[in-house]
Amino acid sequence: MSKKFPATLLQEKPRIYLANVPGKWLLKNTTPSWRIKDPEKGFQRIVTERRAREIAASVLDQQRTFPNAIVLATDSDKISYADSHIVCPDGVHFLVVDGQHRLWAQRFSKYEADYGCVIHMGLSEAQMAAIFVEINENQKRVPSSLRWDLVRLVRPEEDPSGVRASELVDSLNSERESPLKQRIDMTGEQAEISIKQGSLAPEIKKLINKKGGIGEEGYDVQLQVLMNLFAAIREKDPDGWRTGKGNLYRARVFRAFLQLLPAMIRKSEKSCKDTSARDLYKFVGRVALGSLSDKQLRTIHGNAGIAAIREEIKSQVFKK
Secondary structure (H helix, E strand, O other), rough: OOEEEEEEEEEOOOOEEEEEEHHHHHOOEEOOOOOOOOHHHHHHHHHHHHHHHHHHHHHOOOOOOOOOOOOEOOOOOOEEOOOOEEEOOOOOOOOEEEHHHHHHHHHHOOOOOOOEEEEEEEHHHHHHHHHEEEEEEEOOOOOOHHHHHHHHHHOOOHHHHHHHHHHHHHHHOOOOOOOOOOEOOOOOOOOOOOOHHHHHHHHHHHHHOOOOOOOOOOOOHHHHHHHHHHHHHHHHOHHHHHHHHOOOOOOHHHHHHHHHHHHHHHHHHOOOOOHHHHHHHHHHHHHHHHHHHHHHHHHHOOOOHHHHHHHHHHHHHHHO
């Protein structure tokens, strides 16, 4: 049986609608990827349940509306429009391009919300990603951090480790107990924030792609280990962390520590799950802050790149 929803035609060619759609109907008729045969399992793979539950409690359970629309795409050409309504026939399916967590939150709330939806007609997932990049490239080169957000939102099956890395960075920036809460520039457009998603996410992706160690753990353990590492770094130089100008508080230093994290966990002789911030501080605390100044690194290594920083840290944290 077809369904009818209030809508506005925003654009004729290609056709784009702004529609008001009930959340529970959306859950039954959406997928996070065209390649996922089971949409429910697809959402469970892609979204962080804890984050979805928080959205359900803070927004839906309070019977509030979301301030921005979720973005959908469909390859169907059978949706009709008349009298300020769209009519969706049985079997129509939408790809969630943006807003997966907001939509999945509906699963955890008894209150059924009406979702504002921007619906792009006749576009595949790949075309949506290509159009997004093309529009931004024509205006201004897309920051690498913004590309990582795009990976998380529209390419989950093609790059699962990339999606996981981006989700971890997102949690590092949003979780209340994270040392990096609100300290990461997620889109690459905040010049005043020195730590960028585009710098951390690739290093975390490499870390979780390695066999053994953190790569074998679930999301929550991976996130906790990362928060413990940054808590140990913060503890070593709290003043530099507070001002954001210490020798340790630099993206290159963070990346070097991430590269050394597996070795620190091994030498702690504990599992990833049981490795605490205190355990990691036993290694981080051995670093001489002055040794990581650009001037000192250039004097010893000839440059201040990540490889030089990693070798300098390694020589100190693993000394007998």
